[in-house]
Amino acid sequence: MKSFIYAFCLVLALAAPCFASDYTIGEGDALSIQVWGEDELQTQTVVRPDGKISMPGIEDVHAAGLTVQQLKKKLYTELSDLVREPLVNISLLNSASSKVYIVGGGVESRVFDLTQRTTLLHLLASLGSLAAADLHEAYVYRDGEKVMQDFHALFTKGDFESDIKLEPGDTVFIPLKENMNVFVLGAVAQPKAIFCREGFTVLDALLEAGSFNKYANEDTFTIVRKNGDERERIEVDANKLIKKGDLSENVLLQPGDYIIVRESFF
Numbered sequence: 001m002k003s004f005i006y007a008f009c010l011v012l013a014l015a016a017p018c019f020a021s022d023y024t025i026g027e028g029d030a031l032s033i034q035v036w037g038e039d040e041l042q043t044q045t046v047v048r049p050d051g052k053i054s055m056p057g058i059e060d061v062h063a064a065g066l067t068v069q070q071l072k073k074k075l076y077t078e079l080s081d082l083v084r085e086p087l088v089n090i091s092l093l094n095s096a097s098s099k100v101y102i103v104g105g106g107v108e109s110r111v112f113d114l115t116q117r118t119t120l121l122h123l124l125a126s127l128g129s130l131a132a133a134d135l136h137e138a139y140v141y142r143d144g145e146k147v148m149q150d151f152h153a154l155f156t157k158g159d160f161e162s163d164i165k166l167e168p169g170d171t172v173f174i175p176l177k178e179n180m181n182v183f184v185l186g187a188v189a190q191p192k193a194i195f196c197r198e199g200f201t202v203l204d205a206l207l208e209a210g211s212f213n214k215y216a217n218e219d220t221f222t223i224v225r226k227n228g229d230e231r232e233r234i235e236v237d238a239n240k241l242i243k244k245g246d247l248s249e250n251v252l253l254q255p256g257d258y259i260i261v262r263e264s265f266f
Contacts, residue, residue, distance in 0.1 A: 020057055023116065025071060026065050026168060027051060035079065036087035045094065047156020057082050064097075098168040106133030106174035121163045124155050124170065131197060132170045134177045140164065141171040156198065164193065179256040184209035186261040187216035196255040202236060205259055217264040218242070223251055224258040 025031070027047050031165055035041040045053045051064030058078045063071050072088050079086040098114040100123065107127045112118075121142060124130065135152040151174075153159035166172075181193040182205055189210025194200075204221060212218050223234040240246035253259075 005073070023068060023092070023114075024067065024098065024168060025066050026095075027061075027064050028096030029098075030093040031063070033075070034089045034091075034095050035083065036089075038083055038086070041079070041086075047097075059104050068092075093210040100168070102127070102174065104133075104138070104174040105172060105176040106130070106135075106138070114166060118166050120151065120165045120166060120172070121154055121160070124151065124164060126203045127174075128249060130155065130174075131195070132176055132180060133177045138172070138174045140166070141173060142167060142169070151221070177255060181255065182253050182257045182259065184259045184261070186221075187213050187263045188261050189213050196253055196257070201250045202252050202253060203241060205253060206242075209259075212261060215263045217262045219264075221259060221261040223253070224260060225254060226256055 005208075011059065017265065024265055025047060027049055029047045031047070031053065032044050033042065033053075039181060042058055043055045045055055052060040052061050053063045054060050054124050058075075058081075061071075061078060063074075066074065068090050072090060075088045075090075076086055079088070092115060095113050095115050100112040100114050100118075101109075102112060102123075103109050112123060112126075134157055136150050138151045139146045139149040143145070148162070148164050156161050180195055182196045182200070183193050184205050185191050188206070189212070192209055194205055194208050206212075218238050220238055221236055224234060225232045225234060234251060236251060237246070237249050241249035
């Protein structure tokens, strides 16, 4: 008989929407509470602004701030005067309190329901393309302070030790990259601005600009890069890169770089 009861409770847990045992119940959450063999005690209830819930047969119970396991133990104690060894199952019907807010413009702003244990990396993986996001300047804001800054190593280099568990009310700020393009100018087939994706090189940029036009100086060209208030000029030996395949000349580009291909005088 006891094994049947436990099997029945397992079915209840699987049949209803459930949530992780470490989920913290909050105000506005809608709960389904079932007591094995006691239909009159089964109810659906919403956690009120005072943090309490109501159910038949007992006084109002404070639920906000408790995990599901803690609330089960509390209801077990409260119901023990009515039912011998009550078997209680609690399911989350709707989460109104456990939200994480994503803002900043680097991705579409949205509200994420935190119905189970979720880390920052899991959240980032659910957001789609982060190509326009400045992960270096991103941060998690919690209780008036930044609890983690710079997501680049976590997301692109697998620095999993820096991952953190998200908590209800966290705000994840992911800004837009200020300048996401490189610019190919001068004697090329199609002078243009090109989106600078991860691992983008000068050869990639030249190919997307249609390579040199007939007036180009095919011996050398220049990358102009801004470093703070200074401008750095990087000379690229086009002969080595294009004709000899010397990849040491294939400079890794940064957003905001200008590639200037000069015309030949001969």
